[in-house]
Amino acid sequence: MRPIIGIAANLLVDKCERVKNPVKHAVEQDYIRAVEQAGGIPVVIPVQADRQAVLDIARHLDGILLIGGSDINPVLYRHRGPHAAGQVYPLVDQFYLDLIQAADALKLPVFGICKGLQALNVAFGGTLHQDLPAHVQDRPMMQPSHRVTLKEGSLVGNAVDASVLEVNSFHHQAVKDLAPGFEAVAFGEDGVIEALERQDQDPVMVGVQWHPEILAKQRDEASRRLFEAFVRRCGNRRQDASDLSEM
Ligand SMILES: [Mn+2]
Incomplete structure (x- = not known):
């Protein structure tokens, strides 16, 4: 069986909804397609507050994909003073943190994209820069806008088999203090941490600050390899688990 990849939903307020409840639990199709293309079975997990339920759901998964979304509540990384966080959704943030905790307990691989990377950093004690407008590109999301340099021998570097990548950029926040136990493995030309x-x-817990799910649509090989490496890792874990159950 192909590995089952849980994708954490975001809350989306549908402004066009006039009759039904406008609050929807949503995942952009690009993430779903990217997981499918990489050989995984995507499953969308709705946002929920019950930590035990999140853990019980995670028992049925082979890996977790954390996707982009709104800013993380600065309270969660003990930020003092003025902050530039936009709209925050505390319920979504806690859901991300609960999923990361469940993954840690169950030894499930996690791939975090954009907010997903930031959630990994915050979950393990890191902090975020409040506002980096230079990393919000004007051009379409399918076009790369800056270069990143990858650390040789890192999981990300090995997965994409390159030392430099051209990536898109749609994040106004970024890692400030790296969480203990994590390593920065990609940097923008201005020194911003772009992968950890x-x-x-x-x-395995890996995060990238750019959006490979969008570049993958353009047949961008490096982006596809990132998803393939993640799904393969989730599949290996499933194999290990079934080996154990046969003992
Ligand atoms: Mn960037």
Whole structure:
């Protein structure tokens, strides 16, 4: 069986909705397609507050994909003073953190994209820069807008098999203090951390600040390889688990 990848939904207020409840639990199709193309079975997990329920759902998964979304509530990383966070959804933030905690407990691989990377950093004690407008590109999301340099030998570097990538950029926040136990493995030309990995690789937790799910639509090989490496890792874990159950 192909690995089952849980994708955390966001809350979306549908401004066109006139009759039914306008609050929807949504995942952009690009993430779903990217997981499918990489050989995984995508499953959307609705936002929920019950930590035990999140853990019970995670038991049925082989990996978790955390996607882009609104800013993380600065309270969660003990930010003092003025902050530039836009609209925050505390329920979504807690849901992301609960999923990361469940993944850690169950040894499930996690791939975080944009807010997903930031959630990994915050979950393990890191902080975020409040506002970096230079990383919000004007051009279409399918076009790269800046270069990143990858650390040789890192999971991300190995997955894409390159030392430099041209990436898109749609984040006005970024990692400030890196969480203990994590390593920065990609940097923008201005030094902004563009990818991170947990040093303890059981389970693997990797985050990228750009949007490979969008570049993958353009047949961007590096973006596709990132998803393939993640799904493969989730599949290996499933294989290990079934080996154990046969013992
Ligand atoms: Mn960027």
